[in-house]
Amino acid sequence: MAAAAPQPTASAAPFDPAPAPRRPRRSLARRLPVEGLSLLAGSLLWEIAGRTMDLPWLPPLSMILADLVTLLGQESVRANILASLQALVIGFAISLVFGLVVGALMGRFLSVEAALDIYVNALLVAPTIILIPVFFAIFGLGDGTRLSVVVVYAVFVIIINTMTAIKTVDPAMVEMARAFGASEAFIIRKVMIPASMPLVMAGVRLGLGRAVKGMITGEMLVTFVGLGALAARFGSQFDMSKVFAVSLIVLILAAVTNWVAQLVDDRLTRWAD
Amino acid sequence: MLVAFLTFWEVAARLAHNIGIATFSDTMVAAWDLMFGNGRIWEAMLNSNAALVLGFAISAVTAVPLGLAAGRSRILDRALSPYTAILLAIPVAPLVPIAITAFGLSLAARVSIVILFAVIFIYVNTRAGVRSVDRRLVEMAHAFGASERTIWTKVVIPSAVPAMFAGLRIGLGRALTGMVAVELLLVATGVGKLLLEYRDRLQPAYVFATVLFVIAEALLLLELARFIERKVAPWND
Amino acid sequence: MTDVTAASTETQPPAPWPDDASLAAASHGGPMIELRGVSKEFLGDRSSTTTTHALDNISLTVNEHEFITVIGPSGCGKTTLLRIVAGLIPYDSGQVLVKGKPVTGPGPDRAVVFQSFALLPWATVLENVAFGLETRGIPRAEREEQARVLIKTVGLAGFESRLPRHLSGGMQQRVGLARALAVNPDILLMDEPFGAIDEQTRRIMQEELLRIWGYRRKTVLFVTHSMEEAVLLADRVILMSPRPGRVHEIIDVPLPRPRGRETERTREFTDIKELLWDKLRVMQTV
Ligand SMILES: Nc1ncnc2c1ncn2[C@@H]1O[C@H](COP(=O)(O)OP(=O)(O)O)[C@@H](O)[C@H]1O
Ligand SMILES: [Mg+2]
Numbered sequence: 002m003a004a005a006a007p008q009p010t011a012s013a014a015p016f017d018p019a020p021a022p023r024r025p026r027r028s029l030a031r032r033l034p035v036e037g038l039s040l041l042a043g044s045l046l047w048e049i050a051g052r053t054m055d056l057p058w059l060p061p062l063s064m065i066l067a068d069l070v071t072l073l074g075q076e077s078v079r080a081n082i083l084a085s086l087q088a089l090v091i092g093f094a095i096s097l098v099f100g101l102v103v104g105a106l107m108g109r110f111l112s113v114e115a116a117l118d119i120y121v122n123a124l125l126v127a128p129t130i131i132l133i134p135v136f137f138a139i140f141g142l143g144d145g146t147r148l149s150v151v152v153v154y155a156v157f158v159i160i161i162n163t164m165t166a167i168k169t170v171d172p173a174m175v176e177m178a179r180a181f182g183a184s185e186a187f188i189i190r191k192v193m194i195p196a197s198m199p200l201v202m203a204g205v206r207l208g209l210g211r212a213v214k215g216m217i218t219g220e221m222l223v224t225f226v227g228l229g230a231l232a233a234r235f236g237s238q239f240d241m242s243k244v245f246a247v248s249l250i251v252l253i254l255a256a257v258t259n260w261v262a263q264l265v266d267d268r269l270t271r272w273a274d
Numbered sequence: 275m276l277v278a279f280l281t282f283w284e285v286a287a288r289l290a291h292n293i294g295i296a297t298f299s300d301t302m303v304a305a306w307d308l309m310f311g312n313g314r315i316w317e318a319m320l321n322s323n324a325a326l327v328l329g330f331a332i333s334a335v336t337a338v339p340l341g342l343a344a345g346r347s348r349i350l351d352r353a354l355s356p357y358t359a360i361l362l363a364i365p366v367a368p369l370v371p372i373a374i375t376a377f378g379l380s381l382a383a384r385v386s387i388v389i390l391f392a393v394i395f396i397y398v399n400t401r402a403g404v405r406s407v408d409r410r411l412v413e414m415a416h417a418f419g420a421s422e423r424t425i426w427t428k429v430v431i432p433s434a435v436p437a438m439f440a441g442l443r444i445g446l447g448r449a450l451t452g453m454v455a456v457e458l459l460l461v462a463t464g465v466g467k468l469l470l471e472y473r474d475r476l477q478p479a480y481v482f483a484t485v486l487f488v489i490a491e492a493l494l495l496l497e498l499a500r501f502i503e504r505k506v507a508p509w510n511d
Numbered sequence: 512m513t514d515v516t517a518a519s520t521e522t523q524p525p526a527p528w529p530d531d532a533s534l535a536a537a538s539h540g541g542p543m544i545e546l547r548g549v550s551k552e553f554l555g556d557r558s559s560t561t562t563t564h565a566l567d568n569i570s571l572t573v574n575e576h577e578f579i580t581v582i583g584p585s586g587c588g589k590t591t592l593l594r595i596v597a598g599l600i601p602y603d604s605g606q607v608l609v610k611g612k613p614v615t616g617p618g619p620d621r622a623v624v625f626q627s628f629a630l631l632p633w634a635t636v637l638e639n640v641a642f643g644l645e646t647r648g649i650p651r652a653e654r655e656e657q658a659r660v661l662i663k664t665v666g667l668a669g670f671e672s673r674l675p676r677h678l679s680g681g682m683q684q685r686v687g688l689a690r691a692l693a694v695n696p697d698i699l700l701m702d703e704p705f706g707a708i709d710e711q712t713r714r715i716m717q718e719e720l721l722r723i724w725g726y727r728r729k730t731v732l733f734v735t736h737s738m739e740e741a742v743l744l745a746d747r748v749i750l751m752s753p754r755p756g757r758v759h760e761i762i763d764v765p766l767p768r769p770r771g772r773e774t775e776r777t778r779e780f781t782d783i784k785e786l787l788w789d790k791l792r793v794m795q796t797v
Contacts, residue, residue: 039353058375126496127489128451134469138294138478214365221367236371248368255363414629417597419617420646432633509633509674
């Protein structure tokens with residue numbers, strides 16, 4: 002019976018507020034820079050493992066960083082980075098225009114959504130990489146292939162998020178504007194666009210991340226320019242340290258572009274938090 | 275709608291006069307041949323899917339518990355967060371040569387790439403699922419004297435199930451990408467080998483048909499995942 | 512502990528209403544909950560400038576079988592007070608005793624009914640009601656039997672295998688009430704339990720609660736922001752004032768029981784309610 006039930010014990014679990022008449026204090030763990038320490042520990046581990054185990058696929062971190070510096074100093078490498086950036090910017094711009102327009106149309110008009118929904122979803126979830134040989138067959142070794150790969154990687158998530166954003170704008174808000182006699186254009190400009198901005202921007206940022214991946218994958222598979230081509234070349238030479246160094250460059254590129262997108266996002270969606 | 279799309283494909287392909295583009299009808303003929311004529315798609319699929327199944331299973335078995343643990347422990351979560359960020363942002367394709375160097379042209383190399391593609395999404399979603407548990411439910415369980423174990427099995431894990439499944443579905447899509455990526459990049463085998471071979475032999479209909487098979491597999495697997503999710507978490511729709 | 516199992520309570524007809532004399536005797540069964548100078552501050556996220564003084568030097572005694580309601584403006588610490596008594600959050604200073612023992616965490620002698628219902632969305636009505644028993648390791652057959660009895664008590668017979676989202680708000684809170692009663696606690700802690708329920712249903716729920724309380728006589732600490740509700744249900748109303756949260760006044764409600772809608776039409780009821788409003792209106796900031 003209830004009286005015989007064991008008294009619950011206080012444990013140090015995260016959900017347990019551990020009630021006791023004492024002042025709450027900020028724990029040591031919360032003040033420690035755990036992330037930085039963890040990254041440092043991982044780097045050290047890598048360095049040590051790389052030096053002692055002498056595995057061809059695990060060069061010491063210091064060697065990778067040295068290679069990174071060397072690579073960045075080379076004219077040809079910088080040209081390749083620029084070429085990659087160019088494909089990324091153009092491809093992403095196309096994705097952005099196309100994704101926002103198609104997504105908005107799908108969100109606004111049921112008929113458009115009904116017509117395109119299954120293709121967009123299929124292409125969003127299907128492995129996009131499988132399309133690269135198809136593009137190659139169509140466009141050959143040119144910029145068409147590079148750009149179309151970036152676009153198919155980035156565009157569908159932008160479409161889906163934009164559509165969802167438009168569709169989930171609070172109807173009460175739209176109705177309110179209508180009740181005040183606002184025109185359709187005014188409603189789109191002052192209600193729909195701001196209200197859908199957070200989700201749209203989330204899609205844009207996801208799309209940007211995917212664009213970087215599409216850029217590098219496309220370059221590895223079908224062209225002889227850009228960071229992907231560099232990675233492919235070092236890979237075929239089994240120069241693993243340089244492969245890692247190129248990956249680091251890509252990572253930095255991804256971080257920088259994401260940071261830019263974050264700035265834009267913060268600007269546009271300041272009201273949301 | 276489907277008819278309209280297929281007609282468009284057929285007409286556009288005929289008008290394009292591009293040797294890289296196959297018409298719908300040619301693609302269907304090629305698909306028939308791949309299935310029942312030369313029958314090569316079956317062996318290729320089987321071969322590719324060995325890496326997919328193994329890689330996905332390993333990813334799920336490691337990422338789900340790790341995600342649960344990181345959802346529970348703030349320290350672990352913070353310790354893992356830089357690596358999470360890196361794995362989410364980094365394109366895996368350039369790392370394929372590294373896996374090959376480590377494991378040779380083997381199944382193990384393909385499996386490891388599939389894992390690199392899939393694991394992070396399962397982890398991130400599982401963790402988010404645990405994090406987003408309704409605090410009020412946890413408080414309720416506490417008020418009724420529930421033990422940590424009961425709170426986990428009766429409150430936290432069930433409420434993380436939808437997010438966990440979302441992660442598994444995304445992970446599955448990524449695992450398929452990984453599977454194809456290795457095959458296209460270095461280990462020519464399975465459907466990747468088929469694709470490259472038909473591409474080089476300028477048989478676009480066969481390229482298109484193979485692509486359709488892979489997309490069909492992806493959609494089928496995702497539908498299967500949805501079906502299982504509805505069985506496991508029927509309260510969620 | 513005199514323990515009447517849920518099953519036996521149900522099979523007995525509801526106890527006849529105690530006469531005034533026995534009521535008086537019953538409602539002085541000794542202190543059940545005692546707060547002595549309890550204070551509680553919430554630290555802000557980073558800087559200590561955002562510290563909230565939620566409770567300041569609260570002293571309060573709730574006797575066995577007493578029905579106490581707590582009322583006060585939003586943010587005056589009602590929920591905080593209840594969560595402290597429930598053992599869900601720590602307090603900074605003072606003493607909180609339940610049946611003479613200091614509160615160090617949740618215990619089987621107290622059960623909580625939540626404003627948000629806090630039902631497990633994946634669990635059926637039966638499983639939700641049995642939840643508290645399950646946490647106590649009571650075997651399935653036994654806990655389900657007890658849960659069924661309580662489901663009947665709150666008028667939900669036939670809904671045992673429904674999921675919460677298929678129930679109306681009022682029905683969901685009946686589940687919440689049954690879940691709390693199922694563990695047969697000495698004390699019911701209720702935080703605006705009918706606050707999220709529409710007015711008509713709320714009135715029915717109040718009557719149901721009075722009916723059930725009539726023959727189970729739990730000690731109840733009931734937070735509300737409705738003045739009618741506070742007066743209708745309570746033996747005593749605790750009036751709290753905000754910033755910092757303090758007990759402003761304790762108002763006796765000597766209205767005869769059993770109470771019902773007729774009670775609300777009496778002069779005495781209206782007088783107490785108006786008195787309450789006069790005092791609340793002074794603190795109210797819009
Ligand atoms: N977990 C918390 N962290 C910080 N401040 C809180 C927390 N809970 C409550 N407070 C603050 O304490 C005060 C009292 O809150 P509460 O007890 O919820 O009031 P009531 O239930 O009377 O509306 C409020 O100012 C509220 O903002
Ligand atoms: Mg409250």
